[in-house]
Amino acid sequence: MGVLNVTPDSFSDGGRYIDRRDAVAHGVEMFERGADMIDVGGESTRPGAGRVEPAEEIARIVPVIRALTGEGVPVSVDTMRASVAAAALEAGASIVNDVSGGLADPGMAAVVAAAGVPYVLMHWRGHSTEMDTLATYDDVVTDVRTELLERVEAALAAGVAESCIVLDPGLGFAKLGDHNWELLQRLDELVELGFPVLVGASRKRFLGTLLGDRPPDGREDATAAVSALAAFNGAWGVRVHDVDRTLDAVAVAGAWRRGHG
Numbered sequence: 001m002g003v004l005n006v007t008p009d010s011f012s013d014g015g016r017y018i019d020r021r022d023a024v025a026h027g028v029e030m031f032e033r034g035a036d037m038i039d040v041g042g043e044s045t046r047p048g049a050g051r052v053e054p055a056e057e058i059a060r061i062v063p064v065i066r067a068l069t070g071e072g073v074p075v076s077v078d079t080m081r082a083s084v085a086a087a088a089l090e091a092g093a094s095i096v097n098d099v100s101g102g103l104a105d106p107g108m109a110a111v112v113a114a115a116g117v118p119y120v121l122m123h124w125r126g127h128s129t130e131m132d133t134l135a136t137y138d139d140v141v142t143d144v145r146t147e148l149l150e151r152v153e154a155a156l157a158a159g160v161a162e163s164c165i166v167l168d169p170g171l172g173f174a175k176l177g178d179h180n181w182e183l184l185q186r187l188d189e190l191v192e193l194g195f196p197v198l199v200g201a202s203r204k205r206f207l208g209t210l211l212g213d214r215p216p217d218g219r220e221d222a223t224a225a226v227s228a229l230a231a232f233n234g235a236w237g238v239r240v241h242d243v244d245r246t247l248d249a250v251a252v253a254g255a256w257r258r259g260h261g
């Protein structure tokens with residue numbers, strides 16, 4: 001899953017693709033280089049970020065989604081809002097990636113159910129402005145697993161097909177440093193639930209901390225290492241900014257797992 005943030009303020013690539021032409025060109029390039037889909041988001045979720053008005057979020061992403069799908073590029077829409085997801089689906093998006101797991105907008109699951117598309121439920125506990133205060137767990141892996149299953153039940157109750165559900169531990173969202181490593185160490189406890197698992201570690205702060213406060217653009221090799229290990233441990237997908245490195249890393253993991261090239 002190639003990341004395409006059409007925002008001025010995302011933590012590692014804010015502003016780089018706010019221009020529609022640049023955004024579409026980057027999305028096409030990632031797809032042509034091997035990304036299976038492009039995740040288009042119009043609202044930054046970095047810690048401390050304020051909300052974007054729905055109309056602005058729609059204005060940012062719908063033209064880009066329409067252009068990408070017009071070029072045959074599969075698109076997931078990264079949004080917490082039902083109205084934005086509906087507009088994105090109408091423009092051709094084929095997956096809804098909801099970082100709030102359906103908590104931010106009670107109307108989201110019904111939109112996804114009606115469209116019959118895959119629904120990524122990420123573990124989340126609150127908006128960016130309050131996230132770090134929410135990072136308290138008895139056992140982060142058990143608690144994330146329990147809370148994700150609650151979101152699964154809510155989605156199923158709203159008519160989302162079980163076969164459409166993808167889970168995501170929400171690395172960096174209401175998680176402090178080692179919470180992220182515990183979730184990766186015990187990824188099998190999510191994978192064993194039987195749903196596809198998406199891992200989004202790309203360029204995130206916990207990688208920088210591990211590497212002695214390395215800045216975001218210096219975290220690509222660490223991101224690729226996470227991609228390889230996530231693939232090796234059964235992840236369905238990884239959400240990354242640098243598609244090339246991750247494709248190589250995942251190819252290595254696959255060959256290692258298979259025992260041949």
Ligand SMILES: Nc1nc2ncc(COP(=O)(O)O)nc2c(=O)[nH]1
Nearest residue numbers: 010011097099120122168170171200
């Ligand atoms: N499913 C999913 N979606 C996400 N969207 C945004 C970000 C924040 O990272 P970005 O600012 O680099 O997009 N992380 C995730 C994630 O980990 N999982």
